[in-house]
Amino acid sequence: MEFVLNDEQQALREMLRTFVAKEVRPKAGEWDASAEFPRETVAKLGELGLLGAMVPEEYGGSGMDMVSYAVAVEEISKGDGSLGLTVASHNSLCTAHILGSGSESLKRKYLPELASGRSLGAWGLTEAGSGSDSLGMRTKAEWRKDRWVINGSKMFITQGNVAGVYVVLAVTDRDKGKDGVTAFVFPAGTKGLSVGRKLHKLGMRSSDTAELVFEDLEVGPDAVVGQVNSGFRDTMKNLAGGRISIAALSVGIGLGAMREALAYSKERVQFGHAVSEFQAIQWLFADMGTELEAAELMTFRAAFLKDTGRPYTREAAMAKLFASEAAMRATIKAVQVFGGYGYTQEYPAERYMRDAKLCEIGEGTSEVQRIIIARDVIRSH
Ligand SMILES: Cc1cc2nc3c(=O)[nH]c(=O)nc-3n(C[C@H](O)[C@H](O)[C@H](O)COP(=O)(O)OP(=O)(O)OC[C@H]3O[C@@H](n4cnc5c(N)ncnc54)[C@H](O)[C@@H]3O)c2cc1C
Incomplete structure (x- = not known):
């Protein structure tokens, strides 16, 4: 068994140590005190390829393996947990859901902007009334003529205020339980999407967390990530x-x-x-x-x-x-x-x-x- 990082992983670690010492550690206390989302630093992480960590190069990402990505999240979090959470949630929730389950056309449409950091990703499963029991979600999507119409809300959504791309889970067939939920993707600014309260937190204060509200939010069939009911x-x-x-x-x-x-x-x-x-x-x-x-x-x-x-x-x-x-x-x-x-x-x-x-x-x-x-x-x- 090998218990050491390879040369590439070690180089990534060194590069991030230098970056974090200069760009993150000196500012993390201020970001925490003001609960301010550090847009400029997040953009710099995008330039370093950390916002498309595991996205293959053909979609504009860095094509890292999971061990390298874990090294990266660890190094960033040594300097600032909030920034680590921003990177982790952007990569592992929204982006990974599209990468792992999305159609080729959805990948081509959304992954390049997510991987470059031009857009940040938010991913919504939790609701005010359903967290651990996520199948208790109330948000629903109904098929009307030729479109899905989504109504409901989500709670505790990381990047809720600052995202450019949202992946959201909604019930599409309540009788089918875990086989009755579908994931939908849509951009910020979609009519019917509003961002509710920004939440003030004990910690991770400069990571953005918000409530999302959907009122007759309409998307086409091509917004389904994966299959209908596979969400x-x-x-x-x-x-x-x-x-x-x-x-x-x-x-x-x-x-x-x-x-x-x-x-x-x-x-x-x-x-x-x-x-x-x-x-x-x-x-x-x-x-x-x-x-x-x-x-x-x-x-x-x-x-x-x-x-x-x-x-x-x-x-x-x-x-x-x-x-x-x-x-x-x-x-x-x-x-x-x-x-x-x-x-x-x-x-x-x-x-x-x-x-x-x-x-x-x-x-x-x-x-x-x-x-x-x-x-x-x-x-x-
Ligand atoms: C800062 C922050 C960021 C987040 N980001 C996101 C995000 O981006 N997207 C998203 O969808 N969600 C997000 N979440 C939501 C998070 O995943 C939930 O808060 C978490 O899953 C717990 O759900 P809950 O808060 O409703 O707690 P509850 O499920 O209400 O749990 C309350 C307590 O009961 C316990 N409990 C519940 N069920 C059981 C059981 N069966 N047996 C034993 N104990 C049980 C829990 O462990 C907990 O201690 C975020 C939360 C926070 C605080």
Whole structure:
């Protein structure tokens, strides 16, 4: 078994380390405080090919494998979790749904603008009344003469305010349950689409999150992504890949917090010693380092399984569950290393802790991951 990144993946990591040190780390605190979406930096990531990470070159993307993409999300998230979430959701939700299930003409129509970053992608499954139980969605699409007419709303949609392309799930045959849901794609500005409240959040504050409302939004039959009534099954496949990116996001946030805490612990002097010399503090780093390394290995393994065409649903859920909880534990420890200053906005530790919490909730909560894993473990043993 190879446990090392190849030369290309290593080069990508180095390139992003330089980019994040210059363009992200110095600004992340400001973006968080103002909850401002960093359009210019996101555009620069588009120029670097990070917004079409896994899109094949023929559609204008970078054609990366999943391991490389996980490396990229991790490196960006070390500097800023919100920016990591923007990249992860754009690539793994909206863009990946079109890439994985869309017709050739939909791919040609939407992927080049998404891959270049000319348009950002938003993807809507969750509603105010249905999250974990996503089949409880109320948004519906009705076939009228020659068009689909969509009515309903979506909640917590990343890039809701700033997207140029929306993929949205709607019920098309309520009696058929998971075989009665369809995905539709349409551009920003489509009549009948309005963006509701921008949501103010605990963390991931400079990632844009909004409510979407659809009132008699009309699209033609060519707006169906995949087949009519295949939307839920396509979504489940898509979310398995998305979980790898949330695992990478978690590892990045955890490692970013650990790096800040390490630097501080070497400078902060108490009782005549840097606090990094106290064993109690060293053990915090031992636990952070061990858990985050395990999380990274699980993340890269799930990505490797996907890249090599092997089943990876269980491994992706395990990576997401473990990495998000490891990130939460690591960021709490990082705040502890900073003592009182960790509890203030003078230092970034508290931002990492607030950002990490989202990873235990988004793209399936920890409880939902445990349901997926338990089902598979019990079936396979
Ligand atoms: C910042 C942010 C960005 C997001 N971005 C997107 C996006 O771009 N697109 C999108 O579609 N959605 C998005 N979401 C929604 C996200 O995926 C949901 O919030 C998540 O799936 C949980 O759903 P919920 O919030 O309705 O919680 P609920 O499903 O109401 O869950 C409440 C609690 O009950 C638990 N629970 C629920 N069912 C069970 C069960 N069967 N057994 C045990 N426990 C259970 C949950 O784990 C949780 O602890 C985003 C959310 C946030 C906060």
